[in-house]
Structure formats: structure tokens, C-alpha cells
Amino acid sequence: MESAAVQEWINHVIKPEQNEKYMDNGKTFIDETYINETLMAKKQPEKQEIREIITKSLDLQRLEPEDTAALLNCTDEDLWEEMYATGLKIKEKVYGRRIVTFAPLYISNYCVNNCVYCGFRKSNNHTFRQQLTMDELREEIKALVSKGHKRLIMVYGEHPLSDVDYIAETLRVAYSTKVGNGEIRRANVNAAPESIEDYRKLKEVGIGTFQVFQETYHPAVYKKLHPSGLKANYGWRLYSLHRAMEAGIDDVGIGALFGLYDWKFEVMGLLAHTIDLENKFGGVGPHTISFPRLEPAVNTPFVEKTSYKIDDDSFKKLVTVIRLSVPYTGMILTARENAKVRQNVIPVGITQIDAGSNIGIGGYAREALDYNRQQFILGDNRSLDEAVRDLSLMGRITSFCTADYRCGRTGSCFMGFAKEGKIHNLCMPNAILTFKEYLLDYAGEETKKAGEPLIEQELAALPNPTVKAKTLEYLKRIEAGERDLFF
Amino acid sequence: MNRLRAVVEERQRDEDLDFIKACHEVLAELYPSLHLRWVRIYGKRWAYIYGNSGYLDQGSLRIQLSQDYGICIDNAELVAPLELDQLAAIIKEHFNAKVVV
Known part of the structure; x- marks a missing residue:
């Protein structure tokens, strides 16, 4: 009590x-019967169907319940390997x-x-x-x-x-x-x-x-x-x-x-x-x-x-x-x-x-x-x-x-921005800048050794020359003692 | 600039969001390529309320207009800094006028 x-x-x-x-109509968005029936209906998805769903995901489209049910029921380990790789991409x-x-x-x-x-x-x-x-x-x-x-x-x-x-x-x-x-x-x-x-x-x-x-x-x-x-x-x-x-x-x-x-x-x-x-x-x-x-x-x-x-x-x-x-x-x-x-x-x-x-x-x-x-x-x-x-x-x-x-x-x-795949334009430079702050202010020697080359690598990989130049300028200012610079 | 000043004068009694939309319209006509969004400020959080959510190549210039409102401009280099200061000053007049002493 x-x-x-x-x-x-x-x-x-x-x-x-x-x-x-x-x-x-007085019902929640969790329809237990529908979920169970959808999982059952997609019990044995075809290889082709899984590949079509993977393509949809790669286009950054949100899947429908039928698609997700098919993926959940996949039993082909080779296809799972493809899905893992797709997740990263x-x-x-x-x-x-x-x-x-x-x-x-x-x-x-x-x-x-x-x-x-x-x-x-x-x-x-x-x-x-x-x-x-x-x-x-x-x-x-x-x-x-x-x-x-x-x-x-x-x-x-x-x-x-x-x-x-x-x-x-x-x-x-x-x-x-x-x-x-x-x-x-x-x-x-x-x-x-x-x-x-x-x-x-x-x-x-x-x-x-x-x-x-x-x-x-x-x-x-x-x-x-x-x-x-x-x-x-x-x-x-x-x-x-x-x-x-x-x-x-x-x-x-x-x-x-x-x-x-x-x-x-x-x-x-x-x-x-x-x-x-x-x-x-x-x-x-x-x-x-x-x-x-x-x-x-x-x-x-x-x-x-x-x-x-x-x-x-x-x-x-x-x-x-x-x-x-x-x-x-x-x-x-x-x-x-x-x-x-x-x-x-x-x-x-x-x-x-x-x-x-x-x-x-x-x-x-x-x-x-x-x-x-x-x-x-x-x-x-x-x-x-x-x-x-x-x-x-x-x-x-x-x-x-x-x-x-x-x-x-x-x-x-x-x-x-996220749905159009644009947010990474700023995620990466902001990651570089905050990572630099961390390495300067808090990191141990081994972490600095592992992290510094990564900054160089990611800086070189920035696709937009204006953003790259500005990131470089911000990095210099951070090294000189400024903090909390961001895009 | 005069059109923006007119909006500030004519829309003093408007709700904040209506005023913001009117300002946005004027700024969009004056600088069609300018990507700006209006925000409501809650401490560190600058929460989106209106404007650009389509263009994102560079970082934002943040301008605080009042205790509660600000703008973020994603390609501020299109406008001369002095001109930008003047625009912000005109908009700030609206919010300053609302402060109850």
C-alpha cells in the first residue's frame, strides 16, 4: 500500500x-495484435526483400513496421553481415x-x-x-x-x-x-x-x-x-x-x-x-x-x-x-x-x-x-x-x-538536417575542436599520442574548404588558450 | 533597413512569433540568400522556433536580441558586419520596448 x-x-x-x-479512438499506438501479426507475416523474408530494405535505410528513409519485422526475422548470417556494414555506413x-x-x-x-x-x-x-x-x-x-x-x-x-x-x-x-x-x-x-x-x-x-x-x-x-x-x-x-x-x-x-x-x-x-x-x-x-x-x-x-x-x-x-x-x-x-x-x-x-x-x-x-x-x-x-x-x-x-x-x-x-544527411558537415569539425580541448586539458600521455594523429586525419578529411580553414584557425586559438569555439 | 524599422514600429503590439515572422519576411526579401533561424533562449539552450532548417554548410553566427530571443545566421558573411549590427539593433528595439521597468 x-x-x-x-x-x-x-x-x-x-x-x-x-x-x-x-x-x-481511445487506443494507444501500441497495437499488440498488429505487432504480433506483422512479425508472423514476415517470418521468412526473402533475400531480395532484405536487400531492398537495406537500400531504403541507406537512403535515410525511416522503415515501416513490415520492413523492420522482416529484418528482425532474417536468419541468413551473410545478410546480417551486410546489415552490420550498412549500420556503420x-x-x-x-x-x-x-x-x-x-x-x-x-x-x-x-x-x-x-x-x-x-x-x-x-x-x-x-x-x-x-x-x-x-x-x-x-x-x-x-x-x-x-x-x-x-x-x-x-x-x-x-x-x-x-x-x-x-x-x-x-x-x-x-x-x-x-x-x-x-x-x-x-x-x-x-x-x-x-x-x-x-x-x-x-x-x-x-x-x-x-x-x-x-x-x-x-x-x-x-x-x-x-x-x-x-x-x-x-x-x-x-x-x-x-x-x-x-x-x-x-x-x-x-x-x-x-x-x-x-x-x-x-x-x-x-x-x-x-x-x-x-x-x-x-x-x-x-x-x-x-x-x-x-x-x-x-x-x-x-x-x-x-x-x-x-x-x-x-x-x-x-x-x-x-x-x-x-x-x-x-x-x-x-x-x-x-x-x-x-x-x-x-x-x-x-x-x-x-x-x-x-x-x-x-x-x-x-x-x-x-x-x-x-x-x-x-x-x-x-x-x-x-x-x-x-x-x-x-x-x-x-x-x-x-x-x-x-x-x-x-x-x-x-x-x-539529420534526415537529409547534412548534420555531419558540422558534427565532424565540432568533434575535432572539442576533442582538441580534451587532449590539451585532461588527457594522459598515451591518449594524446593516440588522439593527435586522429585530429590531423579528420581535419584533412573535411570536405568543405571554408569549414576546414576555419577549423584550423579555431584549433590554433584553442592551442593559444581559448575554449568553447564551435560551428 | 527602413522596411525593417517600419515593421518594428507597426508591430509593437504583435505577439513575439508574429513579429518574428514579419521580420523574417523583410530580411528574406532584402537578403534572399541569407540563411537565418530564430531561436528562443532558455539558459544555454537556443531552441529553434522559425526560419532556416534546410541549409547547413558552415557554422552559425549567434546574435542575442533580448533575454529571450536570438538569431543564428548560417552564412553571415553575406552581409557586412556593420550592416548586420544595424539590423540587429533595429530588431532589438522591439524587444527593449517590451521590457517592463
């Missing part, structure tokens, strides 16, 4: 009328050879929900509960900035203590805390679904992207895994990003937690979500798609028992299908995955990763791993510097760029 105060808060937060207008066509890097920052793990797979669930008395004060938050930000981070995803439990006013205050602190040349330039948020009025408050303080993951799109499974709390309301969560868009937060991130239900159904759910956002907001779908895999958590036996665990091979395939299905959208691969998996999956079309991550509350300032303060257990514990170096050795430049949302390239504007 919820305490009366918490139940009152939940009742206050949820406004059903804000969802109803986005439903079609698409990603480089849209965004270039850069990987945007950020840090997750867990702010509060008080939670009213009881998600059976989550270490932060209310009933888990093995978890040490903490919410950062603004002073503690400043220390976390300073620790992150001192390592070279410029972008954050700030994560909050769903609880009255971390309501929208608290989140807005933490964003103000994140943006105003500086250390030497360093500062946070883009703060994204992963938090409880809000009402339209509350999303407006977050917009006012300069939020980057607002993320809400549906976890599972399957309504019955969702109900079973989210027995109580704010999150027990499937529809409130399903339309949370519609409300965010209506409030003017024009960059939103969707995701599913893979391992809760059939992975093919979840990929179809992510596509349906994308299509519905695009249909209702003038062609603007999600800015990013995430596909975290279920990981162990303290005192959380469900994770060991689930029959929907996904092996590494299937994981790579589902990421590839998402890349091909929504070719122009950012894709985030987190440090839940170990370094080996990340090195293997990044080349199929990943655009963003986190690095040097610590997901314990207060973990960066303490420089400590503490599983009792974590939502789950991380797979990749490399430092930011090690991850940057490894990416360099893979021929990929680490980008800390935040220029788009500071130059009005947001929402429909960003999506227009």
Missing part, C-alpha cells in the same frame, strides 16, 4: 486528459566518424515505484537511500568536469522529494558550476514522466534532452513488472514524451529495457513510438533511442530468473535493426555493457556512449564503487581517458560537442 502522502502526490502528478488527446553518412560522450549522474534514488527488476525499487531494503544536496551535487559536477566531461544525463528516482522543482534546481547548479576551463554545456535528464506544466518548468532552465524509457511496450508484461507507484500507469509513461514535446522540449529520448520481454516485440514498440511522435509532431521523432540490457542489481532475483535474457549476438542484431529502422536518430550504448561488447556493437551505428561512469549516488566525488547505492551493476568500468584512447585506436574521434542546441539546431530543425 502507498502511504497517503505518496498516493496524493501520484494523483496530483497524473493528468489523464493530457494523454487522451494523443490516443487514436548510415551512421557515418548522418553523423560522421565521431562518438559523442557523456557521463551519467545519479542524483537521487528515493523511489515510489516497485519495478521488480530494479535495485532502486521501493521495497528493496538493501539499497542505501540518498538524495544529493545542492552542495553535494556541486562536488559531483566538479569531479566530472575535472575529468573532462561536458555532457551529462542526470538521473532521478520517481519520488516527491525529486519533483520537478528539485530537478530544475539541480539543472541550474549543473550549468553554473565551473572548474578552470571546464563546465557542463549540456545537461540531459532521465526522470519520472511529468505533466505538460511541469515540463515547461524544465524547458525554462535549459534542459538538453528529456528521456523516458518505456522499459517494456507489452501492456500485460508492463503491468506485471510495475505493480505499484507512479510507474504502474502504462499510459502516463507511454505518452510522457508527447507531453514533453507539447511543452516545447523538442529533443526527447525513448528507450526499452531489453530482457523484460521478447526483444523483437520491443524493437517493434520502439518503432511504433517513433512513428507516433513523427505523426503527431510534424515529422519530429525521438532525438535518441536507447536499448539498455537488463543487468544484475543488489537483492534483485528477478534478473536471474527472467527467460527473456538476450545473448550478445542477438543484442548486436537488435541494435542493428534499430539503426536501419530509424537511420537519422541518435543511438545510445551505455556502460551497462562491458568493454568487449561495446567495441563490437559501436561499429553497427552507435552515436553516443557514456564513459568513466559511476552510477552510485555521490560516487564521483567519493571515487568509490558502492553497489548498495546503484540501480544495477555496470559492465564497463574504464575511465573516460581509457575509453577515449580505445575509441581513438578504433579510428573514432570522441566528441564533447554541444553546439547544435546552442545554435538553434533543435527539434524539427535538427531532424531536418
Whole structure:
């Protein structure tokens, strides 16, 4: 049973009328029967059909559910190799050879929900509960900035203590805390679904992207895994990003937690979500798609028992299908995955990763791993510097760029550029400039050695002579001490 | 320049977005090749509200017009810097006039 105060808060937060207008004839965009029938109808796709779909993706066209179902059901390993290669081509066509890097920052793990797979669930008395004060938050930000981070995803439990006013205050602190040349330039948020009025408050303080993951799109499974709390309301969560868009937060991130239900159904759910956002907001779908895999958590036996665990091979395939299905959208691969998996999956079309991550509350300032303060257990514990170096050795430049949302390239504007494959014209020079800042201010000697030749290589590869000349000029100014120069 | 000044004078009571669209129209006639977009400023975030979303070869020149609004010009070299300053100053008059003391 919820305490009366918490139940009152939940009742206050949820406004059903804000969802109803986005439903079609009272139905959500997740049509379980249609998804299952489409997957069944495309059970044995022909080789020619798969190749035609690959061509469509290469033209940066969003796939239809029938196309995605065909890809998901492909059993020909040679065709999968073609799809992996296509994922990389698409990603480089849209965004270039850069990987945007950020840090997750867990702010509060008080939670009213009881998600059976989550270490932060209310009933888990093995978890040490903490919410950062603004002073503690400043220390976390300073620790992150001192390592070279410029972008954050700030994560909050769903609880009255971390309501929208608290989140807005933490964003103000994140943006105003500086250390030497360093500062946070883009703060994204992963938090409880809000009402339209509350999303407006977050917009006012300069939020980057607002993320809400549906976890599972399957309504019955969702109900079973989210027995109580704010999150027990499937529809409130399903339309949370519609409300965010209506409030003017024009960059939103969707995701599913893979391992809760059939992975093919979840990929179809992510596509349906994308299509519905695009249909209702003038062609603007999600800015990013995430596909975290279920990981162990303290005192959380469900994770060991689930029959929907996904092996590494299937994981790579589902990421590839998402890349091909929504070719122009950012894709985030987190440090839940170990370094080996990340090195293997990044080349199929990943655009963003986190690095040097610590997901314990207060973990960066303490420089400590503490599983009792974590939502789950991380797979990749490399430092930011090690991850940057490894990416360099893979021929990929680490980008800390935040220029788009500071130059009005947001929402429909960003999506227009991305869909036409134009955004990489600026992604690569901005990646070079932010990478140079990182190498000068934060990198170890080995990373500098691996990174400097990459800057030369990518500078030489810039196709536009005016942009190349200006990038060269900016690089000289950065070497002379200027910072935050961007296109 | 006079046409832009006239818009500022005639549309003082307009909603911000209507005023912005009117200014955009004048600027598009004066400089048909100029690629500019209007933004609403929320702290570090300059959020797109109107204008160029088709041309992208070079970086943007950012001009803050008020606490809440700005413009980003993707090929600002087409206009002499002095002229650009004058245009921005005229548009700023509209927003300055709205400040309640």
C-alpha cells in the first residue's frame, strides 16, 4: 500500500486528459495484435526483400513496421553481415566518424515505484537511500568536469522529494558550476514522466534532452513488472514524451529495457513510438533511442530468473535493426555493457556512449564503487581517458560537442538536417575542436599520442574548404588558450 | 533597413512569433540568400522556433536580441558586419520596448 502522502502526490502528478488527446479512438499506438501479426507475416523474408530494405535505410528513409519485422526475422548470417556494414555506413553518412560522450549522474534514488527488476525499487531494503544536496551535487559536477566531461544525463528516482522543482534546481547548479576551463554545456535528464506544466518548468532552465524509457511496450508484461507507484500507469509513461514535446522540449529520448520481454516485440514498440511522435509532431521523432540490457542489481532475483535474457549476438542484431529502422536518430550504448561488447556493437551505428561512469549516488566525488547505492551493476568500468584512447585506436574521434542546441539546431530543425544527411558537415569539425580541448586539458600521455594523429586525419578529411580553414584557425586559438569555439 | 524599422514600429503590439515572422519576411526579401533561424533562449539552450532548417554548410553566427530571443545566421558573411549590427539593433528595439521597468 502507498502511504497517503505518496498516493496524493501520484494523483496530483497524473493528468489523464493530457494523454487522451494523443490516443487514436481511445487506443494507444501500441497495437499488440498488429505487432504480433506483422512479425508472423514476415517470418521468412526473402533475400531480395532484405536487400531492398537495406537500400531504403541507406537512403535515410525511416522503415515501416513490415520492413523492420522482416529484418528482425532474417536468419541468413551473410545478410546480417551486410546489415552490420550498412549500420556503420548510415551512421557515418548522418553523423560522421565521431562518438559523442557523456557521463551519467545519479542524483537521487528515493523511489515510489516497485519495478521488480530494479535495485532502486521501493521495497528493496538493501539499497542505501540518498538524495544529493545542492552542495553535494556541486562536488559531483566538479569531479566530472575535472575529468573532462561536458555532457551529462542526470538521473532521478520517481519520488516527491525529486519533483520537478528539485530537478530544475539541480539543472541550474549543473550549468553554473565551473572548474578552470571546464563546465557542463549540456545537461540531459532521465526522470519520472511529468505533466505538460511541469515540463515547461524544465524547458525554462535549459534542459538538453528529456528521456523516458518505456522499459517494456507489452501492456500485460508492463503491468506485471510495475505493480505499484507512479510507474504502474502504462499510459502516463507511454505518452510522457508527447507531453514533453507539447511543452516545447523538442529533443526527447525513448528507450526499452531489453530482457523484460521478447526483444523483437520491443524493437517493434520502439518503432511504433517513433512513428507516433513523427505523426503527431510534424515529422519530429525521438532525438535518441536507447536499448539498455537488463543487468544484475543488489537483492534483485528477478534478473536471474527472467527467460527473456538476450545473448550478445542477438543484442548486436537488435541494435542493428534499430539503426536501419530509424537511420537519422541518435543511438545510445551505455556502460551497462562491458568493454568487449561495446567495441563490437559501436561499429553497427552507435552515436553516443557514456564513459568513466559511476552510477552510485555521490560516487564521483567519493571515487568509490558502492553497489548498495546503484540501480544495477555496470559492465564497463574504464575511465573516460581509457575509453577515449580505445575509441581513438578504433579510428573514432570522441566528441564533447554541444553546439547544435546552442545554435538553434533543435527539434524539427535538427531532424531536418539529420534526415537529409547534412548534420555531419558540422558534427565532424565540432568533434575535432572539442576533442582538441580534451587532449590539451585532461588527457594522459598515451591518449594524446593516440588522439593527435586522429585530429590531423579528420581535419584533412573535411570536405568543405571554408569549414576546414576555419577549423584550423579555431584549433590554433584553442592551442593559444581559448575554449568553447564551435560551428 | 527602413522596411525593417517600419515593421518594428507597426508591430509593437504583435505577439513575439508574429513579429518574428514579419521580420523574417523583410530580411528574406532584402537578403534572399541569407540563411537565418530564430531561436528562443532558455539558459544555454537556443531552441529553434522559425526560419532556416534546410541549409547547413558552415557554422552559425549567434546574435542575442533580448533575454529571450536570438538569431543564428548560417552564412553571415553575406552581409557586412556593420550592416548586420544595424539590423540587429533595429530588431532589438522591439524587444527593449517590451521590457517592463
